[in-house]
Each structure stands twice: as C-alpha cells, then as structure tokens.
Amino acid sequence: MERWNGRVAIVTGASMGVGEATCRVLASHGMKVVACARSLDKLQALADDVSDGPGEVFPVKCDLRNMVEIHEMFAEVKEKWGGVDVCVNSAGLALDAPIIEGDTEQWDNMWQVNVMALCLCTKESVSSMRERGVDDGHIININSLSGHRVGKMHFYSASKYAVTSLTEGIRWELRGINSNIRITGISPGMIRTNFAYTLLGPERAEALYEQQPSLKAEDIANMVVYTLSTPTHVQIHEMMVRPTGQVV
Template sequence: MWVLRQEAKTHIPATTLAAEYVSSGFSGTLIPYKCDLTVEDEILSMFTWIKGQHKGVDVCINNAGLALPEPLLSGKTSGWKNMMDLNVLALSVCTREAYQSMKERKVDDGQIININSICGHRVINHPDAHFYAGSKYAVTALTEGLRQELREAKTHIRATCISPGLVKTDFAYRLYGEKTEIADAVYKRIKCLQADDIANSVVYVLSAPPHVQIGDIEITPVEDSL
C-alpha cells in the first residue's frame, strides 16, 4: 500500500523530515518527495513518479494547508490566491489524481482523508482568519461532494473530513511570521491539541471496517470556546 500524505511548504529538507520520522520510532518506510502543491504540473509529475515507483496510491491524506493574515476588507489578493491554491485547488487535484490511480488499478477500498479545520464549520471572530475559514468551508463542501460522487461511481472508496481545532504546530508561526510573540500567546492560552491527537484520528479512520463510512470528525481542545 502506498500512502500519499502532504505537508505544507517548509524550510526543512524532506530528507531531514524523513530522518526525524525514523528516529522517533516510525517502523514503516517513509519516502520523501519534494513537490510544490500550488503548481499543478508538479503534482501531476509526483503522481507519475508514484505510479512508476509504487504502481499507485491506495490512501491519500490531504494535509497541506496554510493561513495568511489577509482580512476581507484589507487583504492582499495574492494572499487570498495562495490560500485557495493550496487549501482548495491542490486538495482537489490530489483527490482527483488519487481516485484515478485507484480506479485504474481497480482498488475498491481506498480512502481519501481531508485534514480540514474547525474553521470549516464555524467562523471565528478574527479578521485574519476569515478568508482562511472560507477556504476551509470549501473543503467541507468538497468532501461531501466527493462522497456523493464516489457513491454514484458505485465504488467503496471512502472520503472523510477531520476538522481539528487549535493544534500546537508551527501553523501560527507561519501565519504571523516575525511576530512570534503573537503565535506564542496563541499556543499558551489553553492546552492545545498535539499532532499525535490528529494522527491517532487518522489511524482510527483507516482502521474502520470496510462497511463503515466516517463522514466528519471534529476535534477541539477541552478548554477551547469554539
């Protein structure tokens, strides 16, 4: 089984990330592949490479995403486009290519998991997050549309949305850039979710029996008011 899992752009080399996985006790084989998910040609090249090396994809986890502080009343169009290119279009292209890979090989029990956000269900009162929320509401709609199309295609491939609240990662630091004190405050105000909490939810979805369709999982910190 070949699992495709995407990460957002990072300054850390893919080989370094792979080494970190291994050193943390990861027992499987992780093969890094550098791809700019905002460029469709690079996505298509990645799937071609996967087909040549591993025949195809059985599980696709659309995990890459970003938020930029671009309010609706004063935000830069370039920032809005960046969010749409990664959060919506890249997810859709990867979903399409993953499905075509499964269909080509007659894989009838594959899974497509979209890592969404609680902002894909509720709009928080913060201008910096409003366009981001719009992109994540799109992910909610796209996942449901995907489920409907998979049913019409008479396949048992499943589609799931996992919508976390505040997770302690470098997400806020990317959002606020050099204003690290703001990101620090975001993560210090409550006990946040950890990356392992989301990874465990992915394992739960993948472990479900073939006849079980898990539609959407919302995960939030107990102390959060969202």
C-alpha cells in the same frame, strides 16, 4: 491497521505539524508513505529518522500551488510504487488577509493550497485507485473547525468551508460511480504546531498557546489511524476534534 501494511499513502504538508506526525505514524504501521512538501531537506530528515522502522518514507518536493508539479509527483509515485491507496490532504495555509483590505496574492495562495491542490490530489488518487482496481482506498481531508464556523480569518475560513462542501460532494461522486473508496474530513481546533508561528510570529503565537488549550499534531495523526482502522463498511464522514478546554 494490518490491511494497510505495505500499502501506499501520500501525505501533503509533510514537512511539519500534522503532516509530519501522520507520516511517522503511518510508517510505524508498515505503510509506504509519500511525504510531499516544498522543504526537501526536512522531508529527507524525516525519511532518515524512520528508516529503521517497519514502513518507509519517500520524500517528494512539490509546490502544491503548481498543478504541473502535482501531476509530476503522482507520476513519480506510480513509477516507484505503482500508485496510491490512501491520500491524506494535510497541507493548509492561513494568512492574515482580510476581504476589504486584504492582499489578493495571499487569497490566491490560500485558495491554491487549501482547495485546488486538495481537489487535484484527490482526483489523481482516486484515478490511481480505480486504475488498479483498489476499491477500499481512503481520502482524508484535514479540514478545520474554521470550515464549520466563521472565525477572525474570513478568507481562510471560506477556503475551509469549501473543504467541508468538497468532502461531501466527493462522497456523493464516489457513490455515484459505485465505488467503495471512502472519504473523511477531520476538523481540528487549536493545535500547537508551526501553523500559528507562521501566521502570527513567535511572540504572538507563544502568547496564544499560553492562553488557550491546544492539541498536539500527534493527536490528529492518531485520528487518521483511527479512521483508517475502521471496517470498510463504516464511513466516518466528519470528525471534529477540539482540545477539552476549547469553547468554540
């Protein structure tokens, strides 16, 4: 991780879960981390918490469903730190919205966060890297095992299948422009975060975690570090990470 010391990473969904854990671990390796989410108070608390460490966290309030706010965030990062070297698309939204009887507004929210925001953050990050001649940058998409097999939440799964396809498509596009910027998808299984609490509510989430083994958010953040630590000639394209006891 030495070569990333002092360089800039943007992490979406940074106010909790995998995004927060990723911000912490990247800052601990001396990176300048742009923490993006809607909850500015949580982001500021995170920035204050790591302020004595080797890195720095810059909190930016951004609603990823709003393309204008994403553009404004990247403009702010350019003004403050010059641009982005690493983009971790960690934000994800799962809602119980089936196809036949589902709420179309919930479909739209999931698609905007899980797919459109990921695409735009990737586009802006790659543009920033190329503008500054950065050829060793890295895009990391936090996907899901639901992007590789259909679970109970069909629209959510569809959005994550899209991330699987986009990760491969972006790799092709990067090779097509003779860029050495790398892209990696990390697909976790069950993680004990606020994700299930938001989806299911406290009681059902607790029952789920009691019944099934789960990962910690830090486990996935460590996979981000592992990915960034590989030599520049190594392309980790897809990483599936399950708790040991999880079957599917």
